Amino acid sequence: MQFITDGKRPTSQRVVFQPRxxxxxxxxxxxxxxxxxxxxxxxxxxxxxxxxxxxxxIDVYDNAGEIARRILQIRGRDxxxxxxxxxxxxxxxxxxxGDGTATAAVIFGTVYNEGIHYLISGGNARRLQTHLEKxxxxxxxxxxxxxxxxKGKEDLAKLAESISYDPELSRYLGEIFDIIGAYGRLExxxxxSRQIERxxxxxxxxxxxxxxxxxxxxxxxxxxxxxxxTLLISDLEIETPQQLYPxxxxxxxxxxxxxxxVAAKMTDSALGFLLANKQPExxxxxxxxxxxxxxxxxxxxxQDMALLTGGxxxxxxxxxxxxxxxxxxxxxxxxxxxxxxxxxxxxxxxNPRAVRLHIQKLRQAYQYIDDPxxxxxxxxxxxxxxxxxxxxxxGGITEREVERRDDLARRTAAAMRSAIEEDxxxxxxxxxxxxxxxxxxxxxxxxxPDARAAYEILLKAMETPARTxxxxxxxxxxxxxxxxxxxxxxxxxxxxNETPVHMATAGxxxxxxxxxxxxxxxxxxxxxxxxxxxxxxxxEPEQAKPLGPTARMKL
Amino acid sequence: xxxxxxxxxxxxxAASPQLARDGLCFAASVQGLLRSxxxxxxxxxxxxxxxxxxxxxxxxxxxxxxxxxxxxVFAGVLGGLLHSHDAGHxxxxxxxxxxxxLVIALGLSPAYEQDGTLFAGTMEDGIFCSRDRGYHxxxxxxxxxxxxxxxxxxxxxxxxxxxxxAAAVSGxxxxxxxxxxxxxxxxxxxxxxxxxxxxxxxxxxxxTLFAGTxxxxxxxxxxxxxxxxxxAPDLLRASVDAIVLSPHYPTxxxxxxxxxGELLVSRDDGRNWEPWPGSARIDQQITAVLAAGGxxxxxxxxxxxxxxxxTIL
Numbered sequence: 001m002q003f004i005t006d007g008k009r010p011t012s013q014r015v016v017f018q019p020r021x022x023x024x025x026x027x028x029x030x031x032x033x034x035x036x037x038x039x040x041x042x043x044x045x046x047x048x049x050x051x052x053x054x055x056x057x058i059d060v061y062d063n064a065g066e067i068a069r070r071i072l073q074i075r076g077r078d079x080x081x082x083x084x085x086x087x088x089x090x091x092x093x094x095x096x097x098g099d100g101t102a103t104a105a106v107i108f109g110t111v112y113n114e115g116i117h118y119l120i121s122g123g124n125a126r127r128l129q130t131h132l133e134k135x136x137x138x139x140x141x142x143x144x145x146x147x148x149x150x151k152g153k154e155d156l157a158k159l160a161e162s163i164s165y166d167p168e169l170s171r172y173l174g175e176i177f178d179i180i181g182a183y184g185r186l187e188x189x190x191x192x193s194r195q196i197e198r199x200x201x202x203x204x205x206x207x208x209x210x211x212x213x214x215x216x217x218x219x220x221x222x223x224x225x226x227x228x229x230t231l232l233i234s235d236l237e238i239e240t241p242q243q244l245y246p247x248x249x250x251x252x253x254x255x256x257x258x259x260x261x262v263a264a265k266m267t268d269s270a271l272g273f274l275l276a277n278k279q280p281e282x283x284x285x286x287x288x289x290x291x292x293x294x295x296x297x298x299x300x301x302x303q304d305m306a307l308l309t310g311g312x313x314x315x316x317x318x319x320x321x322x323x324x325x326x327x328x329x330x331x332x333x334x335x336x337x338x339x340x341x342x343x344x345x346x347x348x349x350x351n352p353r354a355v356r357l358h359i360q361k362l363r364q365a366y367q368y369i370d371d372p373x374x375x376x377x378x379x380x381x382x383x384x385x386x387x388x389x390x391x392x393x394x395g396g397i398t399e400r401e402v403e404r405r406d407d408l409a410r411r412t413a414a415a416m417r418s419a420i421e422e423d424x425x426x427x428x429x430x431x432x433x434x435x436x437x438x439x440x441x442x443x444x445x446x447x448x449p450d451a452r453a454a455y456e457i458l459l460k461a462m463e464t465p466a467r468t469x470x471x472x473x474x475x476x477x478x479x480x481x482x483x484x485x486x487x488x489x490x491x492x493x494x495x496x497n498e499t500p501v502h503m504a505t506a507g508x509x510x511x512x513x514x515x516x517x518x519x520x521x522x523x524x525x526x527x528x529x530x531x532x533x534x535x536x537x538x539x540e541p542e543q544a545k546p547l548g549p550t551a552r553m554k555l
Numbered sequence: 556x557x558x559x560x561x562x563x564x565x566x567x568x569a570a571s572p573q574l575a576r577d578g579l580c581f582a583a584s585v586q587g588l589l590r591s592x593x594x595x596x597x598x599x600x601x602x603x604x605x606x607x608x609x610x611x612x613x614x615x616x617x618x619x620x621x622x623x624x625x626x627x628v629f630a631g632v633l634g635g636l637l638h639s640h641d642a643g644h645x646x647x648x649x650x651x652x653x654x655x656x657l658v659i660a661l662g663l664s665p666a667y668e669q670d671g672t673l674f675a676g677t678m679e680d681g682i683f684c685s686r687d688r689g690y691h692x693x694x695x696x697x698x699x700x701x702x703x704x705x706x707x708x709x710x711x712x713x714x715x716x717x718x719x720x721a722a723a724v725s726g727x728x729x730x731x732x733x734x735x736x737x738x739x740x741x742x743x744x745x746x747x748x749x750x751x752x753x754x755x756x757x758x759x760x761x762x763t764l765f766a767g768t769x770x771x772x773x774x775x776x777x778x779x780x781x782x783x784x785x786x787a788p789d790l791l792r793a794s795v796d797a798i799v800l801s802p803h804y805p806t807x808x809x810x811x812x813x814x815x816g817e818l819l820v821s822r823d824d825g826r827n828w829e830p831w832p833g834s835a836r837i838d839q840q841i842t843a844v845l846a847a848g849g850x851x852x853x854x855x856x857x858x859x860x861x862x863x864x865x866t867i868l
Binding site: 151152153178179180181184200202227228334335346347349352353355356357359385386387388 | 653654679680681694696697698699700701702703723724725726731732735736738739744747
């Protein structure tokens with residue numbers, strides 16, 4: 001079908017001033033926050049999203065970041081600006097730390113709504129922003145004083161449960177993180193059964209395997225294993241058998257019993273040459289594909305492999321060939337295995353000092369990278385070098401359940417890495433309640449109205465997470481908050497046992513990195529949003545209409 | 556000094572907790588394992604029952620904490636591990652994962668009688684753990700970035716804190732979950748390799764451990780390995796192959812080190828050092844030491860030498 005415009009001028013840009021800009025944005029902000037706030041706490045309420053794009057099933061979510069991501073636009077362009085501001089904040093936070101989105105949403109809501117209230121009564125947005133940011137620093141410092149390290153399977157499992165509210169998943173994640181630590185390699189995969197399962201692999205492995213089925217030695221296991229293995233590491237493309245002559249000659253001359261050639265590609269004739277030279281009793285040779293895709297990841301994998309095994313990586317772009325290969329170029333490992341999909345080594349004989357320095361450098365780089373994709377890739381790389389990996393198989397009854405649990409496991413794992421690396425804070429919103437004393441002191445010491453207003457706003461915001469958790473669990477927040485005041489410092493409401501408890505004593509923790517990122521992001525974004533005075537909407541897109549009968553006749 | 560059946564370096568000595576009564580002690584050496592039933596006065600080949608065609612290098616020896624009852628001895632050898640349950644008369648071969656490792660250090664849980672846990676540190680293969688008294692072994696090397704393990708030290712409160720330390724070519728690693736996973740301690744790479752480790756008997760309270768290095772002397776940590784201080788840098792400048800703490804440390808702050816073939820003792824927690832009485836008269840390089848009776852003045856030591864001989868000081 002062909003379309004033409006209706007001939008009218010496109011709608012011009014629209015500029016919206018106060019108070020309409022605030023009113024519109026506030027509507028959008030509150031809509032998103034109301035949509036995600038029920039998901040906060042150990043007894044969250046779910047949010048259902050109607051089917052889209054021809055789908056028939058309703059999607060049910062308990063994660064604020066995921067819900068916000070699915071809300072693409074809301075009615076009313078002024079409100080849409082507010083909604084998208086919150087959506088963007090939550091999505092960024094989810095990518096950054098994996099969790100804390102509902103906490104950020106409710107803190108944002110209080111700061112923004114109370115802020116608007118103050119500005120309408122004549123406050124100065126810029127000065128309010130400055131004082132809110134100063135207050136954020138005070139909050140973060142107070143939180144830092146309350147952090148504590150977390151270790152041990154049981155504590156890690158409790159932490160996982162406070163993030164995921166899934167006891168079975170938490171038990172496995174507690175055990176896994178007790179073993180792999182903050183940087184260890186964890187593969188989360190959709191499972192093979194209804195239950196969650198886990199598997200540990202010693203050493204490191206790469207997701208590329210044997211180039212030919214003819215290289216399989218053990219047909220029961222469909223794999224080949226070598227002890228005291230020798231490796232030749234490269235990303236070369238082997239076109240002819242002649243390219244391999246120097247390698248095989250060197251290996252045979254030096255009575256090397258087995259050899260694994262890592263190469264980007266090998267032609268059938270080269271593979272045939274290798275298979276023909278295989279002598280199970282004296283000399284075994286296999287070829288595996290260079291791991292990773294793309295130049296940079298491949299170069300990184302080769303560098304790591306060379307370091308781990310004490311070999312040299314032959315790089316195509318550097319003009320390397322096997323022509324002058326020497327014994328020193330070979331890498332060595334105590335054990336090597338390869339199947340058609342993966343290959344791995346245990347006990348690489350590289351210099352352990354060099355390996356440790358290399359890992360230290362990668363860890364430092366990890367701290368400074370913001371891009372989630374690069375961060376993930378670097379974490380995977382560090383994990384490979386750590387000497388072991390865990391795989392968590394996520395099971396479930398329906399495909400939807402598996403997908404939901406898979407996402408939950410990934411989010412929980414990300415938050416747990418942050419918790420191990422940056423310690424934990426007592427949960428249930430108790431740490432925010434602990435910030436109130438210092439904020440009160442600041443408020444009372446301030447003489448400037450905007451400063452007093454900022455601290456007053458933050459005081460209310462620090463109560464919001466605890467109040468929301470209580471309300472979501474079906475309790476009256478005012479009554480419970482009164483109980484908490486009587487209970488004293490460090491207490492919050494344990495909604496599972498329906499009683500105020502000392503969070504640290506009960507072992508209810510949240511990852512400190514997540515909590516700090518949530519509070520920082522929420523207050524900073526809200527403070528910035530409060531300074532938005534004017535909205536400018538782009539022109540409406542031109543309306544297209546189907547061709548009428550007259551127009552069709554003209555064509 | 557007595558004549559020994561083997562002339563070779565003694566790498567480790569171990570004795571029955573009731574040495575004064577039963578006189579049982581063992582000397583591990585490059586040529587095998589020696590057994591004495593008279594407190595080190597005379598020695599016999601402990602591997603006699605194995606009828607070995609060639610000598611079996613034995614770098615490590617350890618006795619069960621309840622040896623008096625269970626008569627259990629473990630020997631780390633080239634190619635694996637042997638265990639005896641009759642005080643070293645007959646031996647069983649423990650199956651360790653292939654390829655055959657060189658077991659260089661052994662560490663037993665102080666609660667071995669209950670948990671049956673022991674660790675074997677190897678060159679190139681990291682650490683193996685058995686939780687059934689040495690019958691079955693598994694490699695648990697998560698986070699152990701250096702698989703060349705030279706010494707092991709198990710916390711005296713292992714049953715509660717599950718803490719183990721491993722000294723390696725590139726530094727010191729700690730496990731706080733019973734050896735299932737290891738984390739680096741901030742011991743300087745420049746000061747490694749670490750040859751010896753010793754934990755305070757009151758480790759749970761004082762978090763104190765000592766590390767002897769190959770070329771940079773003796774180090775002490777009072778926070779479980781988070782920070783390290785070098786002791787007597789002017790005196791202890793080379794290798795520290797063994798460290799012995801008084802069983803009453805830190806109340807009795809006595810330390811004995813085997814430093815570059817000499818025995819030095821400190822009675823003030825490492826500030827001042829002097830040669831162990833009588834050690835100056837030994838003209839051989841001392842390679843192993845056993846202080847079965849503690850470090851009180853007047854106590855005797857059993858020492859092994861580079862030429863395979865032993866003597867009592």
